[in-house]
Amino acid sequence: MDKSPPKNSSVTVADVARKAGVSKATAARVLGDYGTVSDRVREVVTAAARALGYRTNELARSMTTGRSGSIGVVVGDIENPFFSLAVRGITDVARQAGFTVILSNSGEDIDAEKAAIRTLLSKRVDGLIVSPAKDDDVEHLHEAVRSGLPLVLLDRGSDTLAVDTVIADDRHAAESITRQLVSLGHRRIAYVTACDTPDHTFRTLQDISTASVRRRIEGYLRVCEESGLSDMGKWVRVGAVTPDQTRRIVTDMLQSPQRPTAIIASDSMIALEAFKVHRQLGLTIPDDVSLVSFHDADWTSVTSPPVTVVRQPVYDLGATAAELLVKRLNGATETARKVVLKTEIVERASVRAAL
Structure with a gap:
């Protein structure tokens, strides 16, 4: 029966x-x-x-078992194609290893990031992958590590956290693209980032609390200095957080008496708004202003002209972070690793010699 x-x-x-x-x-x-x-x-x-x-x-x-079978992931902005692709790399590796992913979006707000970490810990995740909003405010991550939870940092490292970290060679990439622009005769080269300061003015590298962006600006300023270009900090524009803010920043630059001859956008969302502003103002890329974007977003290759980009290994950043975390969850005990993945410049048609 x-x-x-x-x-x-x-x-x-x-x-x-x-x-x-x-x-x-x-x-x-x-x-x-x-x-x-x-x-x-x-x-x-x-x-x-x-x-x-x-x-x-x-x-x-x-x-x-003491395992939830899940890992927590906290990223800065899930609307940013960079993070979307990185999360795809994370989830693909995690799924193959038998883990589900619980995703949280900090909106690049440190308080939201701390709240997300608390929530994930309460859900008893087995490990964390975090892209810290501020690398000078990571005590909550130290607490997670002290609790015994494996942690991997994605795209943004921290000198105070001895944990596995996966980043791109941002400094070298910024040096390469800046050097190329300088060789083409550009002297007024603007760098535009979503990172911000209380008075929306860049003064020193310490003003930038996002490690990956700080490395890029450092590379940009280093090449400018080596090339004899002085006081280039004034060309670093911060606060391009929303599309409206980005359009305002780019419009002000392009309508100033000394407008830049080239713009480096710190991410593809900033580059897209910059591209739109050029059209609205009746300016031509690259005849009037050259444009370069970090991250090879899909749209950059289909515009007229297509945009020169710094192609980052975004999927591999996420996948590698997940692989390191899975190894820790499977008992790996070796010293924390810092993995630096190479970028490449994809030359299209948005850059030309300065007139």
């Missing part, structure tokens, strides 16, 4: 054990993916669970 429960009831481990003809403890080991059982028993229990429509109770499994 079939003792399996009716299909409309909640199927338990005991029901699966009964149908498979094994003990409840054995069924629990198979369904919870812990302990050791023979391949034959695993097949029998799995088949019984499938036939009954059994669903794993994740809370019960986490209490048994």
Whole structure:
């Protein structure tokens, strides 16, 4: 006589054990993916669970194994194609390793980031991947590490956190593109970023709390100095947080008596708004102003003209971060690694020699 429960009831481990003809403890080991059982028993229990429509109770499994089977990810702006692609790399690797991803968006706000970390910890995630909004305000991340939770930093490192970190070679990329613009005769080269200061004015590198952007500006300023261009800090424009703010910043620059001959956009969202402003003002790219964007977003290759970009290995940044975290979750104990992935300049038609 079939003792399996009716299909409309909640199927338990005991029901699966009964149908498979094994003990409840054995069924629990198979369904919870812990302990050791023979391949034959695993097949029998799995088949019984499938036939009954059994669903794993994740809370019960986490209490048994100490694992939730999930990792928490906190990024700056999920609307930014950069982070969207990086998260795709994370989720692909995590899924293959048997982990689900719980994603939080900080909006580049440090308080929102701290709240997200608290929420993820309360959900008992097994590890964290974080792109810190401010690398000088990371005590909440130190607390997570002290609690024993594996942490990997994505795109933005921190000198005070001895954890696995995956970044792009932003400084070198900025040096390369700035050097190219200088070689083409450009002297008024603007760098536009969403990073901001209390009075919306850049003065020193310490004003920039986002590590990846600080590395880029450092590379940009270094080449300018080596090329004999003085006082180039005035060409670093901060506060391009929203499309409206970006359009205002770019419009002010392009309508000034000494407008820039080239603009480096710190991300593709800024570059898109800059591109729109040029059209609205009746200016031509690159005849009037050259434009370069960090991140090879899809739109940059289909505009007229297509935009020269610094192509970052965005998917690989996310995938590598997830791989490092999975290794930690599987017991890796080696010294924290800092992985630096190479970028490349993709030359299109938005840059020309300065007139």
